[in-house]
Amino acid sequence: MEKSLRKFDYFIIFTIIFSIKFLLFRYFIYKDLNLIKVLLTELSPFILLITIIEFCLNKNRLWIYSIINITLSGFLFSIVLYSSYFGTLPSYHDLTQLNQVGSVSGSIKLLIRPIHFLFFLDLIIILPLLIWKNKLFTERKTLNKVVLAIIFILSVTSILINLVQAKDEKIIDSSSFAYENGLIQYQIIEFYQGKNKEAAKTVQFTTEDVMALKGSTRISDTLEYFSVAKDRNLILIQIESMQNFLINLEINGVEVTPNINKLLGESIYFSNVYQQIGAGNTSDAEFLVNTSLYPAGKQATSKAYADKQFPSLPRVMKEYDYFTTTFHADYITYWNRQELYPSLGFDKFYDITYFGEEDVIGFGPSDEVLFDKTLEALVEMDENKQKFYAHVLSLTSHTPFEMPEDKVYIDLPEKYKDTLVGNYILSMNYTDKVLGDFIEGLKQEGIWDNSVIAIYGDHSGLHGRLLQEVDNKLMREILGYGYPIVDRFNIPFIIDIPGVTKGTKIDRLGGQIDIMPTLTNLLGISLENHIIFGQDLLNYENNLIGMRYYLSTGSYFDEDVLFLPTTSQRESRTYDLVTRQLTERKEDFNDKYKRMIQIYELSDDYLNSLPSK
Template sequence: MNNIRLKINDIKLKINDKFNINIDDLILHVKNNIDIILFLIIIYVKVMHYGKQISPEYFYSKVNRPIIASILILVSFFTLFKQRRRIKLLFILNIVISLVLISDIVYFRYYKDVITVSALKNVKLLTGVSSSVKSLISIKDFLYLIDIVFLIPIIKRFEVVDNKKKVFFRKAAMFVATLLIGVVMDTQSVYAVSKEQPTLISSMSDRIYLTKMIGNINFHVIDAYNYVSTSIKNSSKLSTARENEIKDFLVKNNQSTGTNLTGVGEGKNLIMIQVEALQSFVINQKINGQEITPNLNRWINKSMYFDNYFYQVAGGNTSDAEFMSNNSLYPAESGSAYYSYSGNAYNSLANELKSKQYYTAAFHGNNEGFWNRNVMYPVQGFDKFYGQHSFNIDENVGLGLSDKSFLNQSFDKLKTLKQPYYSFLVTLSSHYPYDDTKGYGNFNVGQYENTLLGNYLKGIHYTDEQLGVFLDKLEKEKITDNSIVVLYGDHFAIPKDNADELYKFEKISNANDLTWEQYQKVPMLIHFPGDENKGVNHTYSAQMDLYPTLANIFNLPRQYMLGKDILNSDSGKVIFRTGTFTDGKVFYISWTNTYYDIKTGAQIPETDTLKAQKEQYLKELQYSDDILNHNLIKDFKKK
């Protein structure tokens, strides 16, 4: 035994002589920092796991570098503390990061986005959709916290082995070295992204793509920085040159390009219905020989129907659909415009119709404060908001007042309005997660029974039935003789997590990103008196284009709209908040930086023309942000 010990000591001496390393000091150094090493490994595994959940097919291996770098930067500051205190602080930080990751993944399941500082303003709005939030949480999510259970007894028994020799200098050296390595690695990664997509870091137009390139921790740090810097920047006045640039774009964008159906709606009532989670794939579709939406199918046949109409919502979801349809401004860069910009002035549809002596009223069966509607409706020019307290809550389906009761009561109120009027109705019963299957009735969905898709089909079939009754009553009472009726869906029904169910139902194989994007359409119809102008319009269009189109029909001035008049434009331009866009011929997918030819479905290379188009469209998103951030419509009207 003594011989063995002598040989080990001899080996140590030889190593020390050759590499000038003291093995005992090295072992002690590792023990002193075992908490940091363990923290690095645990957080790395969690962040990587989160990344693969939000982008399983595209989460790049090169994101390892910025993830490790961001964790190194975090832990560098903790190297300055004594080990016992540092262990406790790292334990708390582990819990905080784990809770952020859980919140992020739950938020992603519904919004298909990463949570931001601005979005946190809307947390109180989630109280009205608690069932939706609960349905999004999986028991697997809490695996992010499982390590904490095992770490508690380890921390309690952990022996601090800090070597007191030259403690300050050693900690200072470790802090500088760790921070420097992390900053250099992180800077290189962020610079690579900014070089590839110059505006992505500042605009954060595609948060999923940004997260998969730099990792979750870096994303939240940059988001917080952008939020603070934007708040500071927007507290100051926009430069005159920038303001004039935006004004020039608006003048050009709002020039009339034709006179098709111009003014045909003057003096007529406008009845606009926004339908919760109505997606286009259910239109003219059957299951087990039954039409899913027989009433909408019937009304589409006697209306002008837009079959390539996309939703463009972002963090504000339903409220974004309302905001775009009534203002032709893009959703807020982060969070909800209904919440963040309720103090702004708007050149909205209701405001413009009021200037022509229209009475304006909004109808929704949910509580008045949800999505800040009680504030935003008056700001947008609605004379009256019939919210939850204006209805007899006699029947609940889904999240609240049933569409049957809501539409019946709304019809009675509609008949009392002074003409001409603009009435804006928002339905509720077909809201995610479509779990009120008893309230939806006995619609047979066959093999899709007890699935999200099956429940949705039941929910939208129920809503279709109620819409049919409502529309037929409008016709029977001859209200449609002097009214233009607009109906559209607000946003997606089937989340991407359930894409396989949708593709199976649609008999789609070999689906790709283009396939998914092409399914993000919602129905939109415009019914004219006497069933005039019926037919199908195939123009690629979206919610930003509704107000300009109605402005043409009702002969309203066009000044501050970013969309197009679908009836008098050959442009297929549709821009999404993520930076994804289409011109009706090519579809650009921002999170993979890929272009597709719509006709062939094949990927195509980026050309100078497409690159210029992408840059221009991103610029238009920034114009909208500037308009909102600086309340420019108010300034423009003053001048």
Template sequence: MAKFFKGLYAKLNTTLGFFFLMTALFWLKTYIAYRTKFTLGVESPIQQFILALNPLPTALLLFGIALYFRGKLSYWLMLIIDALQTTWLFANILYYREFSDFLSIGIVKGSGSVDNNLGKSLAGILHFSDLFVYLDVLVLIVLLLTKLIKVDKRPLKKRFAVTMTVFSIALMMMDYGLSVKDRSGLLTRTFDNNYIVKYLGLNEYAAFNAYQTHQQATSRSQASKADMKSVQKYLKNNPAGENFQYFGKEQGKNVFVFHLESFQQFLINYKYKGQEVTPNINAFYKDQNTLSFDNFFHQVAQGKTSDAEMMMENSLYGLPTGSAMISYGTSNTFQAAPAILSQHGYTTAAMHGDVPSFWNRGNTYKSWGYQNFFSKSFYPNADKPSYNVGYGLKDKIFLKDSAKYIQQLPQPFYAKVISVTNHYPYLLGKKDSSFPQTDTGDNTVDGYVVTAHYLDQAFGEFINYLKKVNLYDNSMIVVYGDHYGISNNHRPAIAKLLGKKKVTNYDLAMFQKVPFMIHAPGVQGGVNHTYGGEIDALPTMMDLLGIKTTGNYIMMGQDLLSTQRNQIVPFRDGNFVTPQYTKVGSQVYDTATGKLLDLTASQKKQVTSDQDHVNTVLGLSDKIMTRDLLRFYTPTGFKKVNKSDYNYSVSSTNSRLKQEQKDNPTSVQAKNGGKSTSSDYKTDAPELSKSK
């Protein structure tokens, strides 16, 4: 035995020995991470084998680069490559824990636009066990520095390096062949990054994503007017039509779009320890003049909030990877809600208590035609640490300060208000917390109801202000949840919140419902059970405002109030929900009962048809976005947006608002004799009470 270990130690002191040791350690930690840090849905024995195999080919290929060199350079190159691959693995572990997805080039490129105030989130996401991925790197460095493993200075014959390169490529091809055999169309018809990582590996996913990014840039440069024909043909063949009972009912009314951060539908009427988590939103949901939708789903991917904004204001899907607002918000042509409404006499404004670079809003909003964007610099308390929570001003403070600008907007206006407090990691100080944490035992989840309750209180204060200044009865108020707050990686906690022993894939699909409510004075409200998603919000709002979109504007959604609408709800990963079927991967459930189905021939035919529709609509939307096709088409009566017309600086905005009070004295403040109505806004925010 001693002789064996002595021989093994001698081999480790050779270049090839060190190479194989490093490869083995990297393969082992990657496989462990796959099994413990990600939810890849490995089912069959062949998938188990592929998952075990897929870290190996690129590890051999990349570490093999160092074999073309000699001595210390070879060893340190291997360590550098190991450290870089490990950092990629580590970053994806953290990202996946919060977003149930993998990092993409789009997200990495846009990190400067979304990394504000992420320190608390990172601290909450990080688990001590995540750091184990760096253990082998540290151990190998120590072994080399202490010379327990000595650097082999002898040159390695080139044929060993070449053989390793050829072998790694052959192994990669074998992995791909097995993967395609198990899942046909892996790289051509998938919308889910989990499949790429499960079958090919994290490094291969990065390479494929880089290829996709390059293809997007290429396809945009090669696009032409002819590319719009397939889009227009689809829209012509799939009209929903307006609902004449509601069309134009809110014409000329102000429009508020209230963005409920990370707010899921299950919170509506949800009680914990006998208390309603969101009593104000519940009352709004049940109001006799509120149209509420209880089968409305978020449809976001990696772009999260930015994807939701893209759908809500453009009726175009976000990207399968990255953020469309970051990748295309500055350069693309859009026909968004702010531009449409401003050309119908509306003043348009967006309000967000953080910097304009967040999700590239400062540039994207110009492309969308927003006349005003009130961001962090407009809020005097924005730089006070105690007034902020993670992603901007606390909601109560932000909404009260926003009233100053709302009252100056000439009517009718379109105003989007973006809340942020109910955002991961769901932290609030004791002074702001008036609701108990849940007891699921999951630290990520248990604070969720606390911040949701705070958001609800802020929403109630905002509605009270609108009532006091006569905006409530003269406005169409749209309230929606942008995306999930609790990711599917928290299954035990989700089960406990829902009162179940465990949750199925069907339960998780239903868990993606978010609120969508439209309070419209003079409209008979109620709960509408139609199936829809964020892609359908814009045509619904436009029809209520009497602006005809069918046959003119390029919108991938349909009016939720139309009796002719298609009730297929596509998810960005290619899954979908209809009133009949819920498809998650290869599983299909009965939507009404949640029962897993063994499909009959007729059911298979319908599911296949629905899937074809989903693939078509997602593909067409991606084509519009990645090729910037709207530059080739202008709706009748629409004037293209000129981004240079907009200036969001504080001085320019204040000067413009002041002049508009004279030129168009229709604002709340103008109708109040030029006097501010800020005193009508009442809040119990402890920070503001203390400052008085």
């Protein structure tokens, strides 16, 4: 045994180990077991590193190799889990957001499968060798210097050729780019392009140009609902993880969201609206609804454009003498909000320092605390005869949806107990209950009748890959069909104008980017001099909206379908928005795909051209 082991050099052993690990990585991400592709795209940086080690060290190489091996194992393991959750590969940007990992850590644990630990299987062998190396290995001389020099030159040449060829290639889909160029070289090129951005282009386009790209059309010559809520307060409520299928859902005859359902009888309910967040998740939803611009995509917008001053809903409302404020029972530093809120132009923000740390559920004070203390602040504004715009962000219904027993208000059937779907329903029922209490408080304080109350979900709660077999079975029972991607991204958007709205359901396609122009129309606020990428859902149709995260870049929703372009992982797919199922439609979707990419580029150019704060 000892003699046979000595025949192998560390160089060969670890080259084989790294090759196997990258083969595993590409299988998990791409279902690809092409060893030649691994050798050509993935190994060059590591062979270069190994060569340097062989050149520079005569002793303790096994320790160095093992440290690299352990690091690589953890790195690839993490990327596979990240990709399973977010549907895309992380870039170096995501390393700047490690402080946000806690927000999804409970969910990511559900993604781990025993097969993923194959990344660490070799460590069972390598670690004992470290301890007993004198019995199994002897420190050998390094490989022949001439051989090492040749390998070094070939590795450097391979890397440089790849980088030179790909450095200016536009990265539309990160997974496809990494498939063709290698994971490490994708990170290098992403970093290079991020640090060598072109100077901001002079943006010369109008909102009408954007509307033309989308193919949007105005429904009539007169603006419906224009200024019907003039001078009213605006209370915009973002419900954490709320999906549209919860609306009017009953389990054993019990409503999950009775208070929201009650609102529908006196509201405008947009049932065909979809999330559009980027890597910033909840904070990107805040950005979207307050700017009607597309988020950065690969990086949280609050980080990517931290120095910018955004034309925004708070700023335009201040022109109409509104006091603008935001309420979120988390730390202001979370998702870099201490930069985001000044960029958006809010007059004041309330975070955990205002709400305190009582009645903590999950990541912060409960939604009961949030709504109670928000009401106190709104009453004070109202008593001062101050019109206000209040953006209120709930938190309790965040993954992993674990509720204390004293906060559980409905009794679910046994089959829902200890399931992700069951916990999700309980958390949403709790938030609906305290939201109902908040609404009653607004009425008792005389604020309700002089306000516009709008409610929307920030993003999905039940990620498809998080669901276990029992969860998928429950979702089939709830929906009457399998849990498709369309339902995952479908969020509610509800507007109540007491005394004006009568209970209207609108199935017109919309996204979070459309919330701002829809609300300003109701308030009689002009956006004539603003660049926006959304549209007033009450007065325009034939929409085209995109999502820069969770779906491959260029994916889009139009009035009929969700289109997902071809990637390195699978062929293009089309989902019917009515049946929610995959379709076999044969028409050419490439034109709208190209227009969607162009819309993203215009939004990016516009954001880059904005002045600093």
